[in-house]
Amino acid sequence: MNDEATSNADRDDDTTDFGYTRVDREAKAGMVRGVFDSVASRYDLMNDLMSGGVHRLWKRFTIELSAARPGQTILDIAGGTGDLAARFSRLVGPEGKVILADINAAMLEVGRDRLIDKGATGNIEVVQADAQALPFKDNSVDCITIAFGLRNVTDKALALRSMLRVLRPGGRLLVLEFSKPTSALLGKVYDQYSFQILPAMGRLIAQDADSYRYLAESIRKHPDQETLLGMMEDAGFGECRYHNMTGGVVALHQGFKP
């Protein structure tokens, strides 16, 4: 599966993966937008159901690894409904700043409402932005997180370079993303789950099996642990490493701007 992902990334034409289908590069962004437009309002519920609540634990560890401190500026890219942003808001305090960025206005809309409900607004900025061309100054951010977002980005290398530019020297990037289960048995169970049960749940709850099938497929197309590590190094990040979580179903990659 990994070879396929790599060769596809290298393929020098104008198409790219949309789940298991190959589509025009230009079209992918629009199609990804379609997926998230259609799931935005039920996104949080589905997240909980799909992962059995475990995504909260993955995010909890991501927050710990960020080592966020009062006064820092944290950028959460593809931040969607603002899960991580709300937690960072407390950690950086009133002198700090959290930027919640996402390409999708519908997701940000839900995010903004949720942050207001949680009373976390004073230090949060909401910005509609594409990970591949971040509209922020060079060296302006202490930490960047991107959770379950990188696999949706068309040109991942471009996005990683854009993140490096925005980070201050010594700043860190954390990429939380589905990855490759470390055991074959878990891999099988997980396949079964994501191609049978996940779309079924999507149909039942969000009346949208296609979007959830896309999610399952895009997960399989995403580079595995070592490939992503290499991509981060190629983009110029230093001290890169990763932590497997839940048997490698998810991995948290970390890298620093030299």
Add this chain to the structure above:
Amino acid sequence: MTQHDPALLSAALAGAEQALNQAISLAPHSHQELDAVSGTLLGIEVTTLDLTVYIEMVTGTDVRLMAHCERETDAFVRGTLEDFAALATSNDPAATLINSGIELEGSSASLITLQQVIARMEIDWEAPLVDILGDVAGHQIAEGLRRFFRWGEGARASLKRQVSEYLLEEGRLTPPKPELEHFYDAVQSVAMRVERAQNQVEKLLAKAAARGTSQ
């Protein structure tokens, strides 16, 4: 960093943190004591489990447990599980600390305050822990049940073996037996619910398809 699966460790810590904060909220007299050490960070390394946990006293009513922390600790203690068990239940923590095999770097003040607060409270550690642990292991296992086990006693025995192995090997945790029993039941019922939902979906799909062809 430890080699434990961070998701499992986070589950345990989230559960313990919830139990602790719940108990603290019900014990108003402890708020002042904890407030006095607020802002301090404790590191606890349990050598037997190859595990380091950080405890941050955020405010008088909020304690945070972490698996990873890069801030410098105000106190760092290292010892075996037995050492810490003795300390947790000790009536004279300062003496126990000196006489046990626990190594201490930094000031013992916050550690002793926390010990005293915890020792006085009745904390229900198990309920939130099992809740959250159930989520993790349940997530990893429930989906595969339908395919890999047939229902009935055989399935249950096999599931039991797998879960015990998982908990022992990956989590190096040994929850008490009744909790595990309860957990197996919960997993079984989740798996059955998933199965039922899937059957329903299939029926709906078949109906929709039938309607599609009859038009």
